[in-house]
Amino acid sequence: MKRASQFIRRTVILLVFGLLAAGSTAFAEELLRADHPAHYVVKKGDTLWDISARFLRSPWRWPEIWYVNPQVANPHLIYPGDRLDLVYIDGKPRLMLNRGPVRLSPRVRSRPWDGAIPTIPIGDIAPFLTRPYVLDPGQADSAPYLVSFGNDHILGGTGVRAYVRSLAESGGKYHVVRPGDPYRDAETGEILGYEALYVGTVEALRAGDPATVFFNSSEREAVIGDRLLPVNEETAWTDFVPHHPKGEVRGSIISVMNGVAQIGQYNVVVIDRGAQDGLEAGHVLRIDQKGETIRDVVTPDSSDTVRLPDEEAGLLMVFRTFDHVSFGLVLNAIRPIHLRDRVSTP
Structure with a gap:
């Protein structure tokens, strides 16, 4: 026993x-x-x-x-x-x-x-870490704007003085941005925000209506109507720790930065999900190439179509979130990636 x-x-x-x-x-x-x-x-x-x-x-x-x-x-x-x-x-x-x-x-x-x-190639995302590339709906309407460059200039740029409506304080620094196309939810069409084209930075020399500002730098020519947003002096966070979201995330790529036609590795993209959807910097998402809808040429019915399945196309990491949209860096691409391709929790 x-x-x-x-x-x-x-x-x-x-x-x-x-x-x-x-x-x-x-x-x-x-x-x-x-x-x-x-x-x-x-x-x-x-x-x-x-x-x-x-x-x-x-x-x-x-x-x-x-x-x-x-x-x-x-x-x-x-x-x-x-x-x-x-x-x-x-x-x-x-x-x-x-x-x-x-x-x-x-x-x-x-x-x-x-x-x-x-963790990732910081040089590819550095300009996007601190600049205000997204405007909330209605934000541009309430922001101060350029109204004149004086008698000597019709466009603004580095070293030029300009006049601004409704700037209450002097001495501050401001980003100059130009409202662009709306960012829309890929499925519903709802406007989530607006693209903010970065123009340059100015310093307020004199408050008032109009106020006087001076262009310290510019990346494109400024025009009448460009808007001013306060410069955020916080240091950009670069110590990213890649991890997958805790919950299920499903969204789409709705824009690609810098005007490239085909999206590949190390391109910066915009997705139609943001902080209010649970996303945070470091979240890794799978990219699926959206399946095409094609006509079935075998069946006699000419209106008969079939939707091909989505296919895995790569991975991206979210590096900056706004309320309803986020910026992500494509870290891996195993097939061509396009606008409206889907993103989800891996």
Whole structure:
């Protein structure tokens, strides 16, 4: 009887360990790419997303395998020359950081950029982090606007004085924007906001109606009717942590910045979901190419059509949200991406 009890106990223990091992193996297979490297040496120009994509099937899941080494100063910052080793701790895969050649004495700083690789290519989104590229419905109507450039100019730009209606205070700095096309919900057509074309920045020299402003910089010529919005002096957040939304998100790409015709990797797009829909900076969304509706040429009925299924086209990461729309950076494109293609929780 005693031997039978010991045999059953050993069998149960072995079964538990077997299940744990199988679970760890399944977790690793589900998380890691089949062709992942054993280690990787970080190079200048790398991003955390690029490196994660070498190891993981879903790059945004890198926090699940990141190992914080207490022996390494600032283990969350990765520099060119550092080596990442894939190891197994308690049966689970972990990426361990081995610091490369020391260049500076360790000190905690992540902003401004000190040489650590970014999560995503910050240069591709830098202009969109602080400038007011979206106007809420009605916001332009109540904003101060350019009314004249004096007798010497018909257009404004860097180094030019201008006059503005209804500017109550002097000394402040303002973005100059031009209201553009409306951003509409792809399904309902509801106006979610308006594109704000960035013109430049001015400083208020004298308050009044009209007030006097001076153009410190400009990216396009200013015209009568351009609007002024206060400059937000907050530092742009660049420490993005990619993660998927907690809830189900479904939306569409409704615009692409900088006028490109075909959307690809590292293009900035606008989607018709925003902070009020639960989105936040760092959320990763899957892009699906919207299926075409085609005519069935086999059936004798010439009006018979069939809608092809949506096909996965890539991934984007939200990096800035407004109330009803968000800006996202396309991080991966496996087929051409177009306006009105769908986005959803991966």
